[in-house]
Amino acid sequence: MLKLKNVSKTYDGKKMAVDNLDLSVKRGEIFGFLGPNGAGKTTTIRMITGILDLTNGQIEVDGKNIEKEPVKAKSNFTFVPDHPDIFDSINGIDYLNFIADMYEVSTEDRKQKIEKYTKDFGIYKDLTQPIKSYSHGMRQKLLVTGALLPTPKILILDEPLGGLDPRSAKILKSMMRDHCKNGGTVFFSSHVLEVVENLCDRIGIIEEGKLIACDTLENLKQKPDNTLEDIFLELTEHEEI
Amino acid sequence: MKKFKPLVIIQLKDFLGNAQSSLNIKNKKMIQLLQLLIIGSIVAPSIYFSSVTYNAFAQLNQPELVMTTMYLNSIILMFFLGIPIIISVFFFSKDIKFLSTLPVDEDKIILSKLSTVYIYLLAISGIFILPSIIVYGFYSGLSISLVIFGITTFILAPLLPLLISSLLILSINKIIRKSKYKNILLLLGNILLIIAIIGIQMGLTRYAGNPEQIQSALLNNEGLIGLIGIRFPPSIWMTKMLLGSLLDAFYFIGINILFVIFLQYMAKVFFKKALLTFVEGGAKTGSIYYKKRKKGWQLFKRHILIIIKEPTFLLNTLMSLVVPILIFIVMSFSGQFSPELLQSEQIRPFIILIFSLIVIFPAIVSNISSTAITREGKTFWETKVLPISAKLNIKYRIMTTIVINLTGSLILGIFSYFILPLTFEMILIAIFFTGATTLFLGTVDFIINILRPILNWTHPTAAVKNNMNVTISLGIRVVLGIVIYGLYILFPALFSNYYLVIITASVLFFIIYLISRYYVYNIMIERFKKISI
Numbered sequence: 001m002l003k004l005k006n007v008s009k010t011y012d013g014k015k016m017a018v019d020n021l022d023l024s025v026k027r028g029e030i031f032g033f034l035g036p037n038g039a040g041k042t043t044t045i046r047m048i049t050g051i052l053d054l055t056n057g058q059i060e061v062d063g064k065n066i067e068k069e070p071v072k073a074k075s076n077f078t079f080v081p082d083h084p085d086i087f088d089s090i091n092g093i094d095y096l097n098f099i100a101d102m103y104e105v106s107t108e109d110r111k112q113k114i115e116k117y118t119k120d121f122g123i124y125k126d127l128t129q130p131i132k133s134y135s136h137g138m139r140q141k142l143l144v145t146g147a148l149l150p151t152p153k154i155l156i157l158d159e160p161l162g163g164l165d166p167r168s169a170k171i172l173k174s175m176m177r178d179h180c181k182n183g184g185t186v187f188f189s190s191h192v193l194e195v196v197e198n199l200c201d202r203i204g205i206i207e208e209g210k211l212i213a214c215d216t217l218e219n220l221k222q223k224p225d226n227t228l229e230d231i232f233l234e235l236t237e238h239e240e241i
Numbered sequence: 242m243k244k245f246k247p248l249v250i251i252q253l254k255d256f257l258g259n260a261q262s263s264l265n266i267k268n269k270k271m272i273q274l275l276q277l278l279i280i281g282s283i284v285a286p287s288i289y290f291s292s293v294t295y296n297a298f299a300q301l302n303q304p305e306l307v308m309t310t311m312y313l314n315s316i317i318l319m320f321f322l323g324i325p326i327i328i329s330v331f332f333f334s335k336d337i338k339f340l341s342t343l344p345v346d347e348d349k350i351i352l353s354k355l356s357t358v359y360i361y362l363l364a365i366s367g368i369f370i371l372p373s374i375i376v377y378g379f380y381s382g383l384s385i386s387l388v389i390f391g392i393t394t395f396i397l398a399p400l401l402p403l404l405i406s407s408l409l410i411l412s413i414n415k416i417i418r419k420s421k422y423k424n425i426l427l428l429l430g431n432i433l434l435i436i437a438i439i440g441i442q443m444g445l446t447r448y449a450g451n452p453e454q455i456q457s458a459l460l461n462n463e464g465l466i467g468l469i470g471i472r473f474p475p476s477i478w479m480t481k482m483l484l485g486s487l488l489d490a491f492y493f494i495g496i497n498i499l500f501v502i503f504l505q506y507m508a509k510v511f512f513k514k515a516l517l518t519f520v521e522g523g524a525k526t527g528s529i530y531y532k533k534r535k536k537g538w539q540l541f542k543r544h545i546l547i548i549i550k551e552p553t554f555l556l557n558t559l560m561s562l563v564v565p566i567l568i569f570i571v572m573s574f575s576g577q578f579s580p581e582l583l584q585s586e587q588i589r590p591f592i593i594l595i596f597s598l599i600v601i602f603p604a605i606v607s608n609i610s611s612t613a614i615t616r617e618g619k620t621f622w623e624t625k626v627l628p629i630s631a632k633l634n635i636k637y638r639i640m641t642t643i644v645i646n647l648t649g650s651l652i653l654g655i656f657s658y659f660i661l662p663l664t665f666e667m668i669l670i671a672i673f674f675t676g677a678t679t680l681f682l683g684t685v686d687f688i689i690n691i692l693r694p695i696l697n698w699t700h701p702t703a704a705v706k707n708n709m710n711v712t713i714s715l716g717i718r719v720v721l722g723i724v725i726y727g728l729y730i731l732f733p734a735l736f737s738n739y740y741l742v743i744i745t746a747s748v749l750f751f752i753i754y755l756i757s758r759y760y761v762y763n764i765m766i767e768r769f770k771k772i773s774i
Contacts, residue, residue, distance in 0.1 A: 049626045
């Protein structure tokens with residue numbers, strides 16, 4: 001579903017923010033992307049979503065190259081960034097209709113999904129308010145709702161749980177599971193190891209732009225009683241989380 | 242004072258940092274060279290103008306009036322340029338809520354925010370007032386008092402327009418802060434404020450230009466300065482202070498201090514009742530809907546809303562679209578200009594030229610296409626991750642700016658219809674001319690923005706005003722003007738028939754538009770794809 005082949009990125013021509021990254025995510029999988037601060041997680045996600053150009057390599061989303069066929073590739077995923085920086089002078093409902101039109105979601109479908117997700121998240125009544133009046137968490141919920149509207153083949157989320165209250169975090173985790181059960185794929189980065197441990201089918205750990213581990217949690221565990229935290233700290237021992 | 246200083250420093254660092262990053266040039270020497278070039282290109286004409294004015298007033302035996310007039314014109318310019326910036330730093334900058342959480346007096350927050358506007362206006366003072374004092378000193382002889390009071394004038398000049406504008410803006414806001422339409426009302430209120438300031442100035446200029454007034458002023462030793470200074474009375478004290486009067490120095494410095502104290506006192510009232518209430522979340526608007534629309538419409542709507550919903554962008558766009566109408570109204574009211582003049586026989590051959598220039602005014606002044614990407618700022622990623630082609634993404638950005646400019650042209654066209662004796666032929670030619678010019682300039686401006694996308698700005702003024710893209714865009718228009726003027730000087734015969742000139746210009750602009758369009762959609766598109774936050 002998602003393939004990264006020898007992907008590299010440098011901003012200054014010297015230091016590699018992402019270095020020769022090979023990665024593939026299968027259909028129906030929840031993939032957790034971990035790494036210390038500044039390891040290259042957001043840069044990788046930005047390259048996958050077409051926000052950043054690749055210095056080397058190629059990325060395919062459901063067989064479509066993000067650089068050669070960007071529109072077709074982008075039709076296959078939706079994205080929730082780590083920072084809820086969205087055009088905030090419009091109302092929440094305007095934003096959701098905008099996203100729905102971009103992904104050609106039918107009127108009935110969008111009505112049903114907008115009502116379901118926003119009511120689950122508790123922001124339905126705020127949809128007619130300008131986004132600028134939303135809290136960080138409310139914006140995050142709006143972005144997640146927008147990302148779920150087209151039922152994307154891959155849902156890509158960068159630190160999706162930051163800013164969400166425990167109830168909303170639980171709802172989101174359940175939505176991610178449901179998305180995969182229905183044949184979708186989820187690729188997300190997170191610092192919350194417990195979430196990654198409980199939610200992900202496979203985990204990738206990136207450090208200094210290089211993928212240093214990528215497997216199921218069971219295979220990553222060298223000892224049966226090791227936690228993901230132990231593995232993460234061991235692999236990235238000279239880095240801060 | 243302990244807390245005020247770091248507050249001012251952080252505001253200034255933010256302002257200067259933004260100004261520097263808005264230049265989007267990495268080479269520091271290049272920045273310095275560019276800054277020198279810009280300053281030089283403004284200061285040189287200012288010095289020349291001061292010299293000419295000095296000589297004119299010297300013939301009346303009152304050469305010091307050069308300082309009075311340059312001071313007065315600068316004050317008006319400061320009011321005009323300062324008001325939109327004050328609105329932006331007070332109501333639409335993102336740090337006001339954060340600053341309000343700090344253990345600092347509210348008046349200090351307001352004054353520190355004004356420090357950035359002060360620096361901006363100080364540049365105007367340096368460019369226009371300082372040269373006039375230097376020119377006066379150069380011709381009439383330098384004295385210690387002139388140097389000391391010259392520096393005092395340069396430093397104090399921005400204070401009065403800054404403080405008066407702030408008090409007026411905060412007062413308007415205090416009235417409208419609870420309204421559902423506070424953003425629009427704030428803009429309208431401030432447009433009216435600018436109109437009122439220009440109107441009062443023009444009215445007073447007309448009064449001062451009355452032959453009877455001039456005659457009686459010439460008979461009186463101090464009559465002329467009083468007559469000119471009526472536009473802004475502190476200018477009289479300023480002039481006399483520069484001539485060495487300590488009493489007038491006391492008055493001039495005193496009134497500045499008085500206004501600072503007054504604003505400091507009022508700031509406490511304004512901060513909670515006006516500023517913080519204004520930046521609170523808005524009331525509920527509209528209803529939930531699920532209507533399906535075409536992608537193109539949504540993209541167009543998005544770009545229009547970015548302008549309409551962001552008051553600084555809206556004010557900037559509106560001002561540039563309706564300035565000719567404002568000038569006309571103000572000039573008519575102040576009696577500087579009579580609509581009957583346009584109906585006279587002498588003007589008739591030039592009507593097509595006047596009409597064409599009026600209707601292309603939005604395309605010339607409103608260079609919103611040069612900031613079409615920049616306006617999105619950090620939200621640029623939103624359309625970048627969508628399943629739409631780069632071509633479509635570009636197309637609707639350009640289209641939005643062209644539609645706005647053409648709407649401005651239409652409003653001006655309708656307005657002109659009532660004041661100019663237009664024929665069907667003239668209207669047809671002007672439509673073609675406006676279309677070609679708007680398309681060409683809109684597309685060329687967009688190329689500038691692709692080359693210089695500047696997405697990291699913290700307050701909206703930096704996105705549309707303090708921005709080199711706008712300067713480059715205006716530079717293109719200046720070059721075009723010079724080329725046309727050069728052709729007129731070299732080949733005057735070519736300009737004997739204005740109809741032919743405008744039709745030819747339209748065809749030429751349309752051809753260059755097609756070339757620039759090809760360039761955007763086939764070459765610059767790759768550059769557009771590489772833009773990242």
